[in-house]
Amino acid sequence: MKFSGWPESGELVVGRVDEIEDFGVFVDLLEYEDKRGLCHISEVASGWIKNVRDHVNTDQRVVAKVLDVDQSAQQIDLSIKDVSDHQRKNKIQEWKNEQKADNWMEIAFGEDISDDDYATIANTLLANFDSLYDGFEQAAIHGHEALEDVDLDDDQLDAIVETAREQVSVPYVTVSGYVDLTCPTGDGVDSVQGALQAAEGNGESPVSADGSNGTSEDGSSGIPDEVELKVTYVGAPEYRIEVQAPDYKTAEDQLEASADRAAEAIEAQGGTGEFHRERRSDDE
Known part of the structure; x- marks a missing residue:
């Protein structure tokens, strides 16, 4: 998309070197329709310039700062030297x-x-x-x-x-934490498995004391489409929860919610669930 208007003073623009003269450089502005600017030799590079062609080449893509715009004269003054590398x-x-x-x-x-x-x-x-x-x-x-x-x-x-x-390739952040799940009852293995399903937002997780199963009324897990969440075994009784999301707040919220679901599910079966940030199994 090219803009049909004019750039503003102080704006950074992308251009292509169209013509090189002894007094400066003409630059086609790639973001604007039929707009061309002039970068005077004194604005091409810092210090004294003997030959403009030692600093720019025809068809070279450059970023320039707009110094002045005179629409009546159809003139745009540019500076290449005033643009930092960043x-x-x-x-x-x-x-x-x-x-x-x-x-x-x-x-x-x-x-x-x-x-x-x-x-x-x-x-x-x-x-x-x-x-x-x-x-x-x-x-x-x-x-x-x-x-x-x-x-x-x-x-x-x-x-x-x-x-x-x-x-679109969306930028993501990843956060992780750990949850310890224990259940002393005879069906403890099944209870832990159900807690893991709850952590992942699986609608098949066991029903807790309040009659819920970690899902919303419409049967969904409540995990946004843009979030990826997985739970992996570390070493009994420790499990790792990893969340990938577009931003840290969403990732942190989903991490805590996952750990809460797991804890609620295991506690409903007489067990315990504890969330922590650092891995503990290696210390045991």
Whole structure:
């Protein structure tokens, strides 16, 4: 997606070196339609410059800072030297992300989508998210819930969510903890197995004292779709709970909820359940 307007002073832009002259460099702005800027020789690099071509090449991709915009004169003044390595790296990544989002838009709505329809959908997403990439990423993580305030019709929302779930690689964090499960009764093995099922959100876990089985009224486990949770055996009576989620808060909440389900299930059968962060079996 290219913007039809003008960049603002102080903005970082991605461009392609189109023409090199002794007095400076002309740069095509890749994020803006039919916009070209000039980077004077004094703004190409720090220090004295004998030959501009020693610092830039034709067709080279650069990140530049917009110094001034004169729309009446159709002139955009740029600086390449005023961009730090950190800023350059972040801006290039941001630009690459938007290139991906542009491709996802075509996948979601077809390559033959009109410019007007594209602009309408894109601007609606941008009214709710920092970027198109952010909109698709949130849709991949949270599904329709992330788009509940987006003013698009159901078919359009479905297309965004479906494409996001198929195309977006969501960043995840992983947290883990341990739960000790013991049950002195004769059917202790079955009780522990049921507690593990409860920890994983399995609807087949044993019924606890209050009549619940760790699932919601609709029969679901209550674990969000974007969360992956698994329980593994460490060494009796210790079991490891690992949670993968889009952010730490969600991961921590699901970890604690899993441990609570296990403890409630085993306690309902006369056993005990204790959650802890560090592994204990090696110390025994």
